[in-house]
Amino acid sequence: MIPFYKTTLLLCGLLLAIPASAVLASEAKSGYDYIKPESRAMQDDDFENPGMLAVEKGQVLFNRKQNGAGKACAECHARDGASLDKKNLARYPVYNEDAAEIVTLQQRISRCRDNNAGSRTLPTDHPDLVALETFVRNRAIGEAVNVQTDGPMVEILQQGKQLYNTRYGLIDMACYHCHDLYPGQMIRGQKISQGQGNGFPAYRLGTGEITNLHQRIQQCLTLMRAEPFAADSDEIKLLGLYIMSRSNGLGIETPAVRY
Amino acid sequence: MHYRVFDTENLREYFRQSQRTPIIMHHYKNLIFALACLPLSGITSAQDGLPDDYCRWEVADYAIAEPLCGLAGDAQRGSEIASDSGRGNCLACHQLPIPDIEAYGTIGPPLTGIAARLSVPMIRLRIVDTRHINPMSIMPGFYRDPRLINRPGKEYRGRTFLTAQQVEDVIAYMATLK
Numbered sequence: 337m338i339p340f341y342k343t344t345l346l347l348c349g350l351l352l353a354i355p356a357s358a359v360l361a362s363e364a365k366s367g368y369d370y371i372k373p374e375s376r377a378m379q380d381d382d383f384e385n386p387g388m389l390a391v392e393k394g395q396v397l398f399n400r401k402q403n404g405a406g407k408a409c410a411e412c413h414a415r416d417g418a419s420l421d422k423k424n425l426a427r428y429p430v431y432n433e434d435a436a437e438i439v440t441l442q443q444r445i446s447r448c449r450d451n452n453a454g455s456r457t458l459p460t461d462h463p464d465l466v467a468l469e470t471f472v473r474n475r476a477i478g479e480a481v482n483v484q485t486d487g488p489m490v491e492i493l494q495q496g497k498q499l500y501n502t503r504y505g506l507i508d509m510a511c512y513h514c515h516d517l518y519p520g521q522m523i524r525g526q527k528i529s530q531g532q533g534n535g536f537p538a539y540r541l542g543t544g545e546i547t548n549l550h551q552r553i554q555q556c557l558t559l560m561r562a563e564p565f566a567a568d569s570d571e572i573k574l575l576g577l578y579i580m581s582r583s584n585g586l587g588i589e590t591p592a593v594r595y
Numbered sequence: 596m597h598y599r600v601f602d603t604e605n606l607r608e609y610f611r612q613s614q615r616t617p618i619i620m621h622h623y624k625n626l627i628f629a630l631a632c633l634p635l636s637g638i639t640s641a642q643d644g645l646p647d648d649y650c651r652w653e654v655a656d657y658a659i660a661e662p663l664c665g666l667a668g669d670a671q672r673g674s675e676i677a678s679d680s681g682r683g684n685c686l687a688c689h690q691l692p693i694p695d696i697e698a699y700g701t702i703g704p705p706l707t708g709i710a711a712r713l714s715v716p717m718i719r720l721r722i723v724d725t726r727h728i729n730p731m732s733i734m735p736g737f738y739r740d741p742r743l744i745n746r747p748g749k750e751y752r753g754r755t756f757l758t759a760q761q762v763e764d765v766i767a768y769m770a771t772l773k
Contacts, residue, residue: 502745503745504745504746505744505745505746505747505748505751506735506744506747506748506751506754506756507735507756508735508736508739508744508745509733509735513733514733517733518702518733521700521701521702522699522700522701522702523687523688523700523702524680524684524686524687524688524698524699524700525697525698525699525700528702557746558748561747561748561751562745562746562747562748563746563747563748563749
């Protein structure tokens with residue numbers, strides 16, 4: 337039997353914890369500010385940045401007819417995507433009100449390929465699609481992330497935030513714990529970032545692979561010894577959308593170098 | 596004071612809701628759940644949905660007086676578990692007076708002198724399931740009730756982070772940090 341005054345104490349502690357966490361989550365800082373100086377130097381030099389290999393692969397795919405396609409992306413969007421609108425790219429993921437669904441940049445590219453160029457559909461996060469996503473996102477490098485946060489997005493982002501604030505797996509932490517409460521602190525010798533999405537797809541030093549935001553979230557959930565959300569599941573899209581909305585105002589860095 | 600009794604059906608509903616609930620509510624529920632369970636821990640049906648080797652424990656005065664499963668810990672093994680990234684991994688978040696390891700974390704408080712600040716039963720509750728003290732804590736419960744874990748990976752279902760013996764070993768090691 338727990339005495340009543342102790343229950344009251346516990347509840348008071350809980351209430352105190354709420355405003356403290358809300359204050360800490362205020363200012364968005366890119367993961368660039370948290371990585372080591374040598375990683376920053378690697379990202380800044382196109383010849384040193386391994387993520388540029390994915391950009392170049394995506395560029396080749398963009399400019400040529402892909403498997404079974406009647407035409408190349410470049411036939412509509414100009415060679416190397418010169419006619420792509422940076423401001424538009426910075427808005428992804430977007431919400432399609434007619435279909436009532438979140439559309440990621442990769443989905444937009446994939447559907448554009450299938451519907452307009454007639455190529456064979458590739459599975460989500462196929463290396464070719466990740467390379468195209470990296471190349472197209474890289475076209476908007478420096479542009480500020482600008483995910484819609486009003487209108488129908490208000491409620492959808494709230495769902496994403498709920499998932500972000502939920503504990504997962506045997507390690508039993510929420511994204512919120514590390515990336516809202518403890519950015520700047522060390523976790524076994526690595527600095528914790530705010531978990532921003534502006535650098536993705538990014539080259540991960542931890543795995544040596546180009547990784548888009550959804551893949552990164554899945555890897556983080558696996559690290560939490562949790563069952564990761566499937567590619568293209570509502571949950572992964574909601575989480576990706578919410579995380580990208582937190583990055584609003586940060587410059588796109590694709591392909592960033594991250595741990 | 597009335598306590599809600601959680602049968603398995605209620606638990607399933609609890610898990611379903613907890614996946615879609617903001618963290619504040621999530622923990623509020625955890626708290627209610629914990630408070631509801633504590634006085635009942637002796638009466639509820641044996642090992643209801645728990646792994647057979649899971650030993651029940653009781654909280655009193657923010658401490659767990661009895662060693663898990665009545666086991667005795669070994670401080671030397673505990674020190675190894677604490678620094679092993681595949682097992683306790685205490686160093687991920689805490690600084691410990693273990694020589695030759697530099698890559699520690701700064702999320703939790705340094706544990707040097709912990710036994711001078713806390714009794715062994717108090718240390719035990721903090722390692723077993725610290726959320727009885729702070730429901731918002733980032734710290735995993737190393738012997739938390741496995742039924743309270745949300746979306747565990749396939750190979751981790753029904754498991755605790757550490758075994759009862761490993762927890763007691765770590766406690767024995769912590770007790771040396773005076």
